[in-house]
Amino acid sequence: MRKSRLMATGLMAATLAISAFSGVAQAQDNGALLAGPCASCHGTDGVSPGSIPSIAGQPYAVLIAQLNAFKAGEIPGATVMTRLARGYTDEELEVLAHYFSEIEP
Amino acid sequence: MINRRSILKSMGAVALATPVLSLPSIGRAQGAAGRVVIVGGGFGGATAAKYIKRANPNIDVTLIEASGRFYTCPFSNLYLGGLREFESIGHSFDELTDVYGVNLVTGWAEGVDGDAHTVTLASGDVIEYDKLLLSPGVDMRWGAIEGYDEAAAEIIPHAWKAGPQTQLLKSQLEAMDDGGTFILSSPPDPFRCPPGPYERVSMIANYFKNNKPNSKILLLDSKDAFSKQGLFQAGWDALYGDMIEWVSLSNDGEVIRVDPEAMEVETAFGEIHRGDVINIVPPQKAGAIADAAGVTNEGGWVPIKPDTFESQLVDDIYVVGDATVAAPMPKSGFSANAQGKVAAAAIVASFAGEDVGTPSWANTCYSLIGPEYGISVAAVYRVEDGAITTLEGSGGVSPADADEDFRRREAIYAVGWYDAITQDTWGSSPA
Numbered sequence: 001m002r003k004s005r006l007m008a009t010g011l012m013a014a015t016l017a018i019s020a021f022s023g024v025a026q027a028q029d030n031g032a033l034l035a036g037p038c039a040s041c042h043g044t045d046g047v048s049p050g051s052i053p054s055i056a057g058q059p060y061a062v063l064i065a066q067l068n069a070f071k072a073g074e075i076p077g078a079t080v081m082t083r084l085a086r087g088y089t090d091e092e093l094e095v096l097a098h099y100f101s102e103i104e105p
Numbered sequence: 106m107i108n109r110r111s112i113l114k115s116m117g118a119v120a121l122a123t124p125v126l127s128l129p130s131i132g133r134a135q136g137a138a139g140r141v142v143i144v145g146g147g148f149g150g151a152t153a154a155k156y157i158k159r160a161n162p163n164i165d166v167t168l169i170e171a172s173g174r175f176y177t178c179p180f181s182n183l184y185l186g187g188l189r190e191f192e193s194i195g196h197s198f199d200e201l202t203d204v205y206g207v208n209l210v211t212g213w214a215e216g217v218d219g220d221a222h223t224v225t226l227a228s229g230d231v232i233e234y235d236k237l238l239l240s241p242g243v244d245m246r247w248g249a250i251e252g253y254d255e256a257a258a259e260i261i262p263h264a265w266k267a268g269p270q271t272q273l274l275k276s277q278l279e280a281m282d283d284g285g286t287f288i289l290s291s292p293p294d295p296f297r298c299p300p301g302p303y304e305r306v307s308m309i310a311n312y313f314k315n316n317k318p319n320s321k322i323l324l325l326d327s328k329d330a331f332s333k334q335g336l337f338q339a340g341w342d343a344l345y346g347d348m349i350e351w352v353s354l355s356n357d358g359e360v361i362r363v364d365p366e367a368m369e370v371e372t373a374f375g376e377i378h379r380g381d382v383i384n385i386v387p388p389q390k391a392g393a394i395a396d397a398a399g400v401t402n403e404g405g406w407v408p409i410k411p412d413t414f415e416s417q418l419v420d421d422i423y424v425v426g427d428a429t430v431a432a433p434m435p436k437s438g439f440s441a442n443a444q445g446k447v448a449a450a451a452i453v454a455s456f457a458g459e460d461v462g463t464p465s466w467a468n469t470c471y472s473l474i475g476p477e478y479g480i481s482v483a484a485v486y487r488v489e490d491g492a493i494t495t496l497e498g499s500g501g502v503s504p505a506d507a508d509e510d511f512r513r514r515e516a517i518y519a520v521g522w523y524d525a526i527t528q529d530t531w532g533s534s535p536a
Contacts, residue, residue, distance in 0.1 A: 030462040036156075036446035037467035037485075039529045040439050041522050050524030051517050079503070079515055080469050080483045087467065087485020087499025 031099035034092060038100070041080075046100045057105035063097035137165040139456040142224050142234035144214045144394050146170030146198060148177075148438040149426030150240030152445035152530045153452075158205035160453040167208040167232060168201060169224065175531065176267035178298060179438045180523050185264075185275055186308025187315065188476055194267060200532025217398035219419040236452045238423040239400070239407075240441065241392025242266070243297045246405070249388040250290075251362040260365040261383045265297060277382045278309060283317035285381035288370060290360040291326045292388045295406070297427045297436045299332040300482070302386055304472040307337065310345040311475055322349045323378060325370065326358040332435075333472060333482055333502050340474030340512075360385065391428035398422055406430045411488045412464055413451035414444050423448040433495045434486055439468045439522075442530055464488060471519035479515030 035046075038055070042048050046056035055063065069075050071085035071093065085093065138161055143150045146168055154168050174195045183189040201207040210232070216225035217237065224232045245263055247254045253261070264274040278287065287309060291302040306322050313320040330353075331337075341349045352358035352372075362371040369379050390396075390405030400407050400416040407424040408417040409431065416422045425448050426441030434440045443466040454461045469483040484500030486493050503515060 030465075032160075033447065033450055033462045034465050036450075036465070037439075037443045040442050040467075040526045041469065041518075043525045044529045044532075048521070048525055049528045051521035052525055077511060077514070079511065079518060080481050083483045083499060083501050084467055084469070084485060087496040 031095050034088075035096055035099050038096070045103050047103075047105055054105060055100045056103040058101060060097050060101040063101055064094060067093040067097055138163040139235045139452075140165045140233065141167070141236045141238060141452060142232055143168045143238045143240065144170075144224065145240035145242060145392070145426075146172070146175050146201075147240055147242055147426065147441065148526070148530050149441035149445040149448075150238065151175070151198070151201060152442045153238050153240065153423075153425060153449045154201050154207045155205055155530070155532070156446050156449035157453055158201075158207060160449065161456070162206065164453065164456060165208070166206075167210055167234075168198070169210045169212055169214045169226070169232070170198065171211070171213045172268075173197075173211055176271070177438065177527065178265070178267045178301070179526075181264070181267040181271045182301070182305045182308040183473060184271065185278065185305065186311040186473075186476075188308070188311070188473075191272060191275075196527055196531035198531065204532065214394050215397060217394065217422070219399060219422060222421065234421075236421050236423065236455070237398075238425065238445075238448055238452070239392075239395055239398060239428065240424070240426045240445065241394045241428050243389040243427045243436070244392050246388040246390055250360055250385065252365070253363040253385055253387055257363055257365045258385075261363060261368075261385055263385055263387055265301075265386050265389075274382070274384055278312060281317065281320070281381050284319040285317070286321045286323060286379070287313075287382045287384070288323045288325060288378055288380035289384045290370060290386060291324065291328065291331070291358075292386050293327040293359075295432065295436060296386070296389050298470075299435050299437075300337075300470055300472045302326075303331055303333070303337045304474070305384070306349055307340065307345075307472070307474040310341070310348050313348065314345060320348070323380070324349060324351045324358075325360050325372060325378070326351060326353055327360070328358075329353045329355050332470075333480055335505055336480040336503060337472070337474065339505065340478055340480065344475045344478060389427075391424075395424060395428050400424055402430070404430075411491065411493045413461055414448040415451065423452065431493055433484070434466060434468055434493055435470065437468055437470050438526060438530075439470065440466065442526055443467060466493070469522065471515065471522055473516055473519055474512075475516075477516050478512045479517070479519045480512070481515055481518075 041052050042055050048054040070081040143154050154166050177194045180194045198209050202209050213227040214224050215227050222234050262270045262274045264270040306324050357372045357374040359373040360370045361373050391407050395401050395407050400418050402408050407429045409429050414423050414425050425444035427436040447464040451461045466486040471481045480503045482502045485496045
């Protein structure tokens with residue numbers, strides 16, 4: 001009884017993991033579309049020509065930490081990025097962080 | 106009776122009788138993945154050209170643009186304010202032609218035959234397309250304000266398309282005596298660049314403060330509320346004291362008549378205001394080619410399918426930028442650039458027989474109130490239930506209680522934004 005309940009829980013967790021994964025995979029295919037507006041401030045492919053930081057080729061861990069911190073409102077003095085990051089799900093922010101981390105600056 | 110359909114039909118007949126333009130592009134198109142013709146080399150059209158080529162260089166892309174060099178409305182106010190040279194807002198098409206292989210046709214597109222899939226130029230040349238993308242911007246509604254036509258605009262400029270009009274307004278401001286009155290009339294919604302009129306008076310106040318400090322600015326408005334209003338008004342108080350007077354619609358701000366000879370404007374309740382320099386930002390509509398293509402609605406704007414920015418009315422014609430009905434996205438260069446990328450992806454996917462991905466747009470509009478005083482409004486947009494929607498919880502304006510350092514950084518980011526979006530669109534750094 002106990003064992004079957006555990007199995008059921010495990011199965012449920014696996015199903016959730018799969019559906020979450022397919023969501024990420026789907027979003028990942030969409031990376032270029034999702035990242036499109038970023039270039040308007042950070043430059044084509046995230047290579048900035050001006051005062052706004054380049055994001056191309058930054059480590060994934062750095063980008064995702066920064067995006068999550070923007071979204072959580074934890075970066076003191078942040079300007080537009082807090083307002084923009086709140087428009088993306090956690091999964092979408094992961095896709096964006098992956099997308100820009102994989103671009104050669 | 107002549108209606109749009111019969112005009113289009115007769116234009117189609119003309120097109121049949123005219124030999125199809127033998128551009129090198131037509132030759133190159135053989136074996137191409139598809140032929141795209143883009144009308145308008147601004148934020149929407151130039152971006153779409155670049156991103157189509159980036160996604161699939163085998164697609165033949167022809168850009169029809171009337172000007173050899175594109176001058177942006179964004180930052181034209183900084184030129185008026187004395188912060189920039191005019192050439193710094195001009196951009197060439199060299200990256201599109203030299204790096205991405207876009208065919209550039211310098212000319213004026215004046216007709217579209219949606220059935221025959223052809224564009225007719227003013228020269229009489231005809232160009233065939235598989236997919237057409239229009240990024241025509243806005244046209245002024247001449248006569249919507251009594252007395253305000255193209256001839257009047259040579260005396261009382263609109264300066265709402267960057268170019269000679271902007272330079273005319275600048276020269277008038279420079280010729281004005283200290284102590285003069287500048288009047289700006291702001292139109293009802295919807296219009297190009299919602300914060301634009303308010304940034305413009307800010308930048309002209311900056312010019313007056315430095316050069317003609319006894320001058321006054323009268324801002325006559327056809328609205329009772331405007332973009333980033335609280336932030337603008339607080340900034341005006343902080344930087345310019347009582348130099349700028351804003352008159353709302355309810356307080357008789359709507360200009361209904363213009364007299365260029367007397368340099369007077371009349372408002373709805375009959376009050377006459379005399380100005381030494383007057384700038385009318387008139388009511389607007391989609392650029393003329395949209396009407397010729399039959400993609401406009403009764404209001405003069407272009408309804409689009411939100412997922413792709415393809416016209417709701419004519420197949421294989423995509424429309425992006427200020428000409429479209431895309432609210433809640435504002436009519437901004439940022440929006441046009443973002444829409445150009447979505448339409449580009451939709452066109453590329455269509456040629457490849459693939460599904461279009463899920464579109465996503467964002468917008469950030471910076472405005473400068475002073476050289477070191479920037480404010481912004483931002484949002485993220487998706488399609489929900491078949492309509493473009495602002496994502497809940499995203500976006501908003503700069504905080505009202507921000508300190509000087511925050512305003513100064515937003516002014517720096519405004520310039521950073523301009524450097525980035527013009528590089529993303531035309532590849533050219535400002536001169």
